[in-house]
Amino acid sequence: MAQFRIERSPAPVWMRFLIPLIAVVITFIITSILIIWAGANPLEAYYYFFIAPLSSRVSLIEILVKSTPLLLTGAAVTFAFSASFWNIGAEGQLIAGAMMAAWLGMVLKGVPPIIGIPIMLVGGFIAGVLWALLPAWLKVKLEVDEVVTTLLLNSVILFLVSFFLNGPWRDPISGWPQSAEIASGTMFFKLIPRSRLHFGFIIAIAVILIEWFVLSRMSFGLRMRAVGMGKEAARFAGINVQRTMLVSALISGGIAGLAGVGEVAGIHYHLIEAISSGLGYNGIIVATLAGLNPLGVIPAALFMGLIDTGAQSVSRALGVPIYLGTVVQATLLLVTLGLFVLQNYRIRRV
Amino acid sequence: MDAIKMQDITKRFGDVLANNQINFNLKPAEIHALLGENGAGKTTLMRILYGLYHSDSGKIFVNEKLAHISSPKDAIQLGIGMVTQHFTLVPTLTVAENLVLGSSGTAILNAKKIQAEIAEASQRFGIPVNPAALIRHLSVGERQRVEILKALYRNARVLILDEPTAVLVPQEVDALFESLERLRKEGLSVIFITHKLNEVMTVCDRISVLRDGCMFGTVEKAATTQTELACLMVGRENFGVTRQAERQPGKSLLKIENLCVLDKKGLPALKEISFDVRAGEILGIAGVSGNGQSELSQILAGMLKPTSGNFLVDEQDLTGAEPAQITAAKVGCILEDRHSAVVSELSVTENVALMHLDQFTKQGVLDRKMMRKEAEKLIAEYQIKASPDDRIRTLSGGNMQKVILARTLSQSPKVVIAAQPTRGLDIGATEYIRSKLLEQRDRGAAVLLISEDLDEIISISDRIAVIYEGSIIGIVPTQTANAAQLGLMMSGSTLKNREVASGTISN
Numbered sequence: 001m002a003q004f005r006i007e008r009s010p011a012p013v014w015m016r017f018l019i020p021l022i023a024v025v026i027t028f029i030i031t032s033i034l035i036i037w038a039g040a041n042p043l044e045a046y047y048y049f050f051i052a053p054l055s056s057r058v059s060l061i062e063i064l065v066k067s068t069p070l071l072l073t074g075a076a077v078t079f080a081f082s083a084s085f086w087n088i089g090a091e092g093q094l095i096a097g098a099m100m101a102a103w104l105g106m107v108l109k110g111v112p113p114i115i116g117i118p119i120m121l122v123g124g125f126i127a128g129v130l131w132a133l134l135p136a137w138l139k140v141k142l143e144v145d146e147v148v149t150t151l152l153l154n155s156v157i158l159f160l161v162s163f164f165l166n167g168p169w170r171d172p173i174s175g176w177p178q179s180a181e182i183a184s185g186t187m188f189f190k191l192i193p194r195s196r197l198h199f200g201f202i203i204a205i206a207v208i209l210i211e212w213f214v215l216s217r218m219s220f221g222l223r224m225r226a227v228g229m230g231k232e233a234a235r236f237a238g239i240n241v242q243r244t245m246l247v248s249a250l251i252s253g254g255i256a257g258l259a260g261v262g263e264v265a266g267i268h269y270h271l272i273e274a275i276s277s278g279l280g281y282n283g284i285i286v287a288t289l290a291g292l293n294p295l296g297v298i299p300a301a302l303f304m305g306l307i308d309t310g311a312q313s314v315s316r317a318l319g320v321p322i323y324l325g326t327v328v329q330a331t332l333l334l335v336t337l338g339l340f341v342l343q344n345y346r347i348r349r350v
Numbered sequence: 351m352d353a354i355k356m357q358d359i360t361k362r363f364g365d366v367l368a369n370n371q372i373n374f375n376l377k378p379a380e381i382h383a384l385l386g387e388n389g390a391g392k393t394t395l396m397r398i399l400y401g402l403y404h405s406d407s408g409k410i411f412v413n414e415k416l417a418h419i420s421s422p423k424d425a426i427q428l429g430i431g432m433v434t435q436h437f438t439l440v441p442t443l444t445v446a447e448n449l450v451l452g453s454s455g456t457a458i459l460n461a462k463k464i465q466a467e468i469a470e471a472s473q474r475f476g477i478p479v480n481p482a483a484l485i486r487h488l489s490v491g492e493r494q495r496v497e498i499l500k501a502l503y504r505n506a507r508v509l510i511l512d513e514p515t516a517v518l519v520p521q522e523v524d525a526l527f528e529s530l531e532r533l534r535k536e537g538l539s540v541i542f543i544t545h546k547l548n549e550v551m552t553v554c555d556r557i558s559v560l561r562d563g564c565m566f567g568t569v570e571k572a573a574t575t576q577t578e579l580a581c582l583m584v585g586r587e588n589f590g591v592t593r594q595a596e597r598q599p600g601k602s603l604l605k606i607e608n609l610c611v612l613d614k615k616g617l618p619a620l621k622e623i624s625f626d627v628r629a630g631e632i633l634g635i636a637g638v639s640g641n642g643q644s645e646l647s648q649i650l651a652g653m654l655k656p657t658s659g660n661f662l663v664d665e666q667d668l669t670g671a672e673p674a675q676i677t678a679a680k681v682g683c684i685l686e687d688r689h690s691a692v693v694s695e696l697s698v699t700e701n702v703a704l705m706h707l708d709q710f711t712k713q714g715v716l717d718r719k720m721m722r723k724e725a726e727k728l729i730a731e732y733q734i735k736a737s738p739d740d741r742i743r744t745l746s747g748g749n750m751q752k753v754i755l756a757r758t759l760s761q762s763p764k765v766v767i768a769a770q771p772t773r774g775l776d777i778g779a780t781e782y783i784r785s786k787l788l789e790q791r792d793r794g795a796a797v798l799l800i801s802e803d804l805d806e807i808i809s810i811s812d813r814i815a816v817i818y819e820g821s822i823i824g825i826v827p828t829q830t831a832n833a834a835q836l837g838l839m840m841s842g843s844t845l846k847n848r849e850v851a852s853g854t855i856s857n
Binding site: 217226 | 652653672674683685691693694695696700703704707710715716718
């Protein structure tokens with residue numbers, strides 16, 4: 001009888017780009033049963049999931065809209081992870097940025113956009129930095145596990161948002177738990193008229209390009225990567241490991257804060273409780289799909305934007321529960337991540 | 351009648367002959383020492399007996415019957431137990447649970463009965479343990495007793511102990527020896543792997559000496575002396591010191607004063623070490639592994655802070671300095687663990703630049719052309735078989751070490767600290783690295799060579815300091831050193847080291 005053995009050997013680079021396609025096929029097979037159960041035709045469902053979003057201009061733009069915050073949270077997570085600071089708090093840092101944007105939007109009445117928008121960006125970045133400061137400081141000074149602290153702070157800031165929206169910031173006009181509409185001078189302009197695609201998309205791409213330059217071309221980036229891949233060796237080479245981790249954690253928080261600014265200033269114009277609903281966590285998935293390569297964040301975030309859009313279109317078109325779209329989305333992500341791991345193994349006959 | 355007889359055992363690992371036609375016999379009720387330097391083949395031979403390795407050829411007889419031992423399970427069934435240096439206990443389980451783990455034939459554990467059995471065994475063999483204690487609450491010495499008891503609980507009649515005293519404090523060593531005497535009275539045999547001569551002379555009945563994978567004879571304790579054993583173990587009658595043109599060493603560049611440090615378990619690893627290395631000389635630190643060498647090199651590299659004492663480089667006090675300051679003071683370190691010296695996921699170029707990043711940076715941006723040029727230069731100069739973009743982890747050990755060496759020596763350091771610089775390397779790379787260290791010496795650098803390879807120490811050092819249990823036993827000029835003397839010093843012989851040391855410690 002033939003015997004088989006599993007061994008490690010990395011796949012060629014083109015495999016990375018093939019994986020999403022293979023994942024779609026596998027996901028189709030796995031989730032078909034559920035779709036039939038819900039009384040829909042699987043083939044039709046998949047048309048609305050993957051093909052329909054790509055075939056109209058409106059939904060193509062919508063993919064870019066959905067991927068805008070993911071580009072930033074993905075970039076944020078990639079930056080921190082590169083220095084092995086496991087920042088699970090992009091969600092909270094995004095919300096901190098959004099809160100700052102809402103507040104600035106309230107106080108900057110009557111300023112022109114040329115002043116308002118830069119202040120929004122700087123303010124949101126600083127808010128994200130501040131929300132990342134405590135876990136980063138605890139990590140480098142006392143070796144407190146940053147996974148725990150960043151994750152727990154995500155819940156803390158949700159309660160803070162809830163407090164402000166039900167108290168001092170409650171919209172005086174509508175009475176809803178949302179902040180007042182931000183000043184017009186602080187709103188991001190649209191890239192395409194009558195669409196939701198806003199200036200934040202440009203910011204996101206710019207941030208990613210800068211991040212790529214820092215990580216691959218600057219000495220600070222090389223230090224970060226050295227710390228991320230071998231703390232001992234980095235220390236031996238004379239790198240201040242603590243400071244490098246601290247700085248990369250704070251910048252990561254700042255980038256996530258920018259994502260929050262984009263959601264408030266580009267989409268909602270209010271702060272709402274559901275401002276993020278998982279954008280920070282999805283940033284971790286984006287960073288993982290990107291293999292912690294800043295440039296890889298772009299296709300990964302677009303892919304996530306596609307399946308987000310697809311999940312909505314399938315439930316709308318076929319009248320299946322919205323949860324079915326979410327199940328397909330989650331399955332697809334699991335399969336994709338699984339394939340990224342499995343691509344490094346070969347089964348060989350002994 | 352022999353309890354164990356091993357006949358013509360041969361074992362190869364690749365090109366290395368770890369055991370060469372070894373014959374070994376163990377009598378009932380004897381404590382038998384297996385003596386030899388690191389890499390002599392002691393542990394390999396015993397791993398074969400315990401079924402962890404398979405010999406390429408040779409036979410094993412247990413109680414005069416031919417035995418086929420293909421796994422530890424077979425060995426246990428034949429009444430052979432082994433306690434390795436790394437314990438195999440589950441920290442979150444109790445002593446009793448660990449003892450029955452994997453050997454209870456039944457699905458339901460009768461806790462009372464097991465505890466009673468253990469208490470009885472513990473009484474009989476004089477090995478006190480509390481069956482209900484959790485392993486993680488026990489000291490290293492207590493854990494070792496549990497390991498021994500585990501073997502005995504499985505009805506072992508032959509017990510193999512691999513360097514059992516390496517992890518123990520002196521009081522625990524005494525307790526262990528008492529237990530071993532007890533076992534001998536019960537008729538059990540013990541094989542005791544060690545390189546410490548005084549221990550051998552304390553508890554053992556017979557001694558077998560291994561060297562370079564060959565058996566160099568078995569002797570009765572009564573019929574031998576520590577000096578004879580040291581000669582057998584080290585095996586060199588005289589050292590052909592051929593390489594050295596005598597040169598006058600210059601001023602002291604590296605000064606170590608009363609350095610103390612604790613190891614990871616909180617035991618003293620270095621005890622008041624003092625020595626100095628002068629410009630244009632190589633001081634070799636000889637010793638069997640685990641006597642404080644790692645800690646010494648870690649302190650000098652800035653990776654470990656000493657608890658007391660100082661070290662000075664060219665009169666600058668660098669005690670407790672960060673690695674960056676030490677590099678800036680023109681000290682070049684070659685770490686024992688190559689993998690903590692380089693970032694294996696980064697390229698050769700990046701690793702070369704990492705240590706002196708400021709030289710390759712303009713306003714925060716890397717000068718990638720300059721980095722690459724430097725890498726290409728060093729690759730050519732040091733004959734490294736790699737391209738600048740290769741990730742370090744794809745390099746062979748020898749090439750990896752050459753990258754580290756090139757990166758360090760290209761800065762013309764005043765002091766070179768080389769810890770185990772050739773461990774695991776092939777002959778070509780080894781010779782190359784030794785010649786580079788000699789080059790540094792001739793250039794006028796002070797070189798501290800820390801090595802467990804006595805041949806290496808002898809072939810390139812000007813003076814040899816022997817380290818044993820965290821102390822420098824003595825420092826001798828290489829030209830007057832002889833095998834017996836070094837062997838005795840390395841084995842921490844209490845008999846002779848005072849006179850050896852007193853004659854030479856003032857260098």
